[in-house]
Amino acid sequence: MTFSKADFETLERFYKINLINSSSGFKSANLIGTSSKTGQQNVAVFSSVTHIGSNPPLLGFFCRPTTVIRHTYNNIKETGIYTINHIHKSIIEDAHHTSAAYNENTSEFDMTGLKSEVKENCIAPFVKDAPVQLEMKYVTEYPIKENGTILVIGEIQHIHVNKDIIEKDGLINLSKADVATIIGLDTYALPKIEKRLDYQRPKSINIEH
Amino acid sequence: MTFSKADFETLERFYKINLINSSSGFKSANLIGTSSKTGQQNVAVFSSVTHIGSNPPLLGFFCRPTTVIRHTYNNIKETGIYTINHIHKSIIEDAHHTSAAYNENTSEFDMTGLKSEVKENCIAPFVKDAPVQLEMKYVTEYPIKENGTILVIGEIQHIHVNKDIIEKDGLINLSKADVATIIGLDTYALPKIEKRLDYQRPKSINIEH
Numbered sequence: 298m299t300f301s302k303a304d305f306e307t308l309e310r311f312y313k314i315n316l317i318n319s320s321s322g323f324k325s326a327n328l329i330g331t332s333s334k335t336g337q338q339n340v341a342v343f344s345s346v347t348h349i350g351s352n353p354p355l356l357g358f359f360c361r362p363t364t365v366i367r368h369t370y371n372n373i374k375e376t377g378i379y380t381i382n383h384i385h386k387s388i389i390e391d392a393h394h395t396s397a398a399y400n401e402n403t404s405e406f407d408m409t410g411l412k413s414e415v416k417e418n419c420i421a422p423f424v425k426d427a428p429v430q431l432e433m434k435y436v437t438e439y440p441i442k443e444n445g446t447i448l449v450i451g452e453i454q455h456i457h458v459n460k461d462i463i464e465k466d467g468l469i470n471l472s473k474a475d476v477a478t479i480i481g482l483d484t485y486a487l488p489k490i491e492k493r494l495d496y497q498r499p500k501s502i503n504i505e506h
Numbered sequence: 507m508t509f510s511k512a513d514f515e516t517l518e519r520f521y522k523i524n525l526i527n528s529s530s531g532f533k534s535a536n537l538i539g540t541s542s543k544t545g546q547q548n549v550a551v552f553s554s555v556t557h558i559g560s561n562p563p564l565l566g567f568f569c570r571p572t573t574v575i576r577h578t579y580n581n582i583k584e585t586g587i588y589t590i591n592h593i594h595k596s597i598i599e600d601a602h603h604t605s606a607a608y609n610e611n612t613s614e615f616d617m618t619g620l621k622s623e624v625k626e627n628c629i630a631p632f633v634k635d636a637p638v639q640l641e642m643k644y645v646t647e648y649p650i651k652e653n654g655t656i657l658v659i660g661e662i663q664h665i666h667v668n669k670d671i672i673e674k675d676g677l678i679n680l681s682k683a684d685v686a687t688i689i690g691l692d693t694y695a696l697p698k699i700e701k702r703l704d705y706q707r708p709k710s711i712n713i714e715h
Contacts, residue, residue, distance in 0.1 A: 298669035315676035323687040325531030397706035460507035467524035486697035497606040
């Protein structure tokens with residue numbers, strides 16, 4: 298079945314949004330925790346956190362500051378600090394509910410079963426019991442002028458991870474902790490590892506003598 | 507278990523790369539297909555394709571043009587066209603092998619079991635039998651000066667999708683087609699849908715009268 302760019306305009310609005318949002322593949326499922334300078338906490342679901350590089354350890358995410366996400370963005374700009382927490386099986390509903398449009402004086406921690414966890418020297422709250430919790434420092438942003446979103450880039454300051462899910466060579470086995478992934482806007486899936494492969498080198502093109 | 511930024515520098519090199527690469531959550535698993543102006547085809551695995559917006563339908567990915575990825579990047583700059591194809595269960599090994607450093611005159615289609623598929627009016631090759639195939643037009647790029655990578659942004663021109671995996675409301679059910687997701691550099695997992703949730707509205711804060 299083929300949809301062309303011209304077809305997109307004729308599709309029912311939600312059909313179009315679902316189709317395009319789910320077309321890029323599985324997405325990461327994270328809760329970003331922030332605090333205002335005055336201590337008002339915020340936590341919100343994001344599905345665009347992406348690894349940009351390991352040296353320095355940089356992650357990016359896209360946000361549109363005109364939407365409900367603006368509290369996250371404003372707090373990051375105010376304090377320079379945020380946390381990225383992995384959504385896992387037992388908190389999927391609560392995590393998804395953070396997408397509701399609460400006003401800036403309401404903490405999603407008060408409106409869901411999610412528990413805020415404070416760690417030393419970090420103003421931004423973590424999500425308690427998340428199997429991976431990252432403390433991030435804002436580095437820079439790139440405004441994407443084509444659609445008004447912003448790519449926010451941060452550097453990992455601390456990785457807090459359940460030690461049972463770290464393999465001997467450093468890989469975090471996300472499946473072991475029932476970490477989720479997202480399709481489109483609203484569909485949560487749990488991946489099972491199928492295979493781990495070696496570093497690949499070119500095959501020799503002519504192996505006959 | 508906690509790793510601080512200072513600890514990263516003391517970790518064994520591959521331990522560090524595995525840890526940081528797997529810390530951001532599950533990643534998309536795609537093959538990007540390109541062709542040079544003269545028709546030399548290329549296909550390479552990427553795990554950073556991210557949805558940026560639906561209107562216009564924009565996807566981004568990060569690449570580092572100094573590595574093996576440069577053939578993909580150079581072809582995109584030459585022709586303005588590329589394809590994004592979802593990695594699914596039966597092509598995981600072949601897809602991963604495209605990360606090997608072949609020279610620009612060797613097509614990964616010739617060195618793996620992946621089959622190239624040509625569609626009308628598209629110079630870039632698709633990966634045959636991929637359950638989702640996107641035809642992309644280069645829009646712009648943002649050089650990430652913090653680490654020398656480039657965010658390449660393209661607009662979806664066509665979505666070719668197996669019609670058995672489109673739900674009534676447009677969601678592409680990636681699990682039904684055994685589409686893969688990636689942890690870190692080398693670990694492929696297959697997600698099963700756990701739940702699909704509704705659009706969320708704020709709960710009323712005080713429901714007692």
